[in-house]
Amino acid sequence: MRITLSYATSSDGYLDDCSNERLILSTPEDWQAVYRLRTEQDAILIGAETLRRDNPSLKLVPVRVVISRTGNLDPKARFFTVGDARRIVFTETPAPHLEQVAEVIVCEDITARRVVTELERRGINRLLVEGGAKTLQLFLDEGLADVVRHAVNPAIRIGEGGYAPFNFDPPQDATIEHETLGGMEVTTTTLHPDTSATDIALLQAAIDESRKCTPDAGSYCVGAVIVTANGERFAGYTHETSPTHHAEQEALKKAVEAHAELRGATIYASMEPCTERKSEPKSCTRLILEHGLKKVVFACYEPSKFVRCEGACTLRQAGVEVRVYPDLADKVLQINSHHWK
Numbered sequence: 142m143r144i145t146l147s148y149a150t151s152s153d154g155y156l157d158d159c160s161n162e163r164l165i166l167s168t169p170e171d172w173q174a175v176y177r178l179r180t181e182q183d184a185i186l187i188g189a190e191t192l193r194r195d196n197p198s199l200k201l202v203p204v205r206v207v208i209s210r211t212g213n214l215d216p217k218a219r220f221f222t223v224g225d226a227r228r229i230v231f232t233e234t235p236a237p238h239l240e241q242v243a244e245v246i247v248c249e250d251i252t253a254r255r256v257v258t259e260l261e262r263r264g265i266n267r268l269l270v271e272g273g274a275k276t277l278q279l280f281l282d283e284g285l286a287d288v289v290r291h292a293v294n295p296a297i298r299i300g301e302g303g304y305a306p307f308n309f310d311p312p313q314d315a316t317i318e319h320e321t322l323g324g325m326e327v328t329t330t331t332l333h334p335d336t337s338a339t340d341i342a343l344l345q346a347a348i349d350e351s352r353k354c355t356p357d358a359g360s361y362c363v364g365a366v367i368v369t370a371n372g373e374r375f376a377g378y379t380h381e382t383s384p385t386h387h388a389e390q391e392a393l394k395k396a397v398e399a400h401a402e403l404r405g406a407t408i409y410a411s412m413e414p415c416t417e418r419k420s421e422p423k424s425c426t427r428l429i430l431e432h433g434l435k436k437v438v439f440a441c442y443e444p445s446k447f448v449r450c451e452g453a454c455t456l457r458q459a460g461v462e463v464r465v466y467p468d469l470a471d472k473v474l475q476i477n478s479h480h481w482k
Contacts, residue, residue: 143337191272361477
């Protein structure tokens with residue numbers, strides 16, 4: 142998923158004041174830029190406090206998402222009633238009063254990685270996060286922001302008593318661009334470059350590997366391609382050399398036998414790496430972590446036919462970069478259609 146954080150502040154870094162009236166920080170020119178940004182997304186996400194304070198409708202985006210740990214939201218809010226967008230609520234508490242207006246996802250603990258994983262499972266590939274401060278910080282703290290757009294209105298200073306101050310300090314290796322829109326000073330910081338073209342090409346190679354598999358009732362047909370930091374490539378597919386090996390194991394085995402340096406490597410798998418095994422002592426996710434791979438890219442979340450796989454969340458929690466391309470999932474499911482015939 143490609144994740145963009147977007148927010149506007151006063152000149153002294155506040156997202157809002159403490160009055161009962163909604164404070165408009167953006168100029169018309171900046172609003173137009175934000176609207177264009179929204180139209181490029183699959184979904185937009187806000188926090189519960191933003192929904193309560195601003196009562197936004199969030200038009201132009203097909204999926205609207207809100208995070209509310211308590212589920213204490215008004216089903217008559219504009220978020221739920223304006224337009225025909227799909228609505229999703231993440232909460233840690235059951236919210237039956239919202240089930241008629243939204244899909245409610247109850248999590249034991251709301252984290253950015255859990256939110257991203259569940260949205261990717263639902264086919265979302267581009268997410269815009271518009272705050273408030275706690276929500277923005279949640280994604281930054283977990284390293285799940287790719288682009289940060291910060292618009293400052295130099296004509297507005299809120300001072301003491303402002304609501305939700307927010308400061309973002311970009312790392313030294315970030316790419317930063319500046320522009321002025323109708324008096325707004327806009328800084329766009331790219332934290333992670335867009336690697337989708339390379340990712341998709343190598344994912345296609347992994348999917349092609351999976352076509353070499355012999356369909357089996359007890360496993361999925363999966364292909365994997367490893368690219369090391371110095372450009373070496375190793376490919377494998379399910380059961381290529383062993384009736385108990387998964388595709389990731391086969392590719393890792395070839396790399397180890399070639400004495401390749403796996404730390405910092407990227408693995409491209411047609412399906413999410415497993416987290417639970419009966420036929421082997423270690424899951425593919427555990428092997429990926431033990432070998433020090435830095436990035437995992439896959440096309441399809443593992444269906445819950447055999448176990449509930451938690452590969453993406455586990456890898457993200459361990460600090461591994463995970464990229465998922467749901468647009469390619471249908472190809473993977475078609476190759477495994479024998480499981481549903």
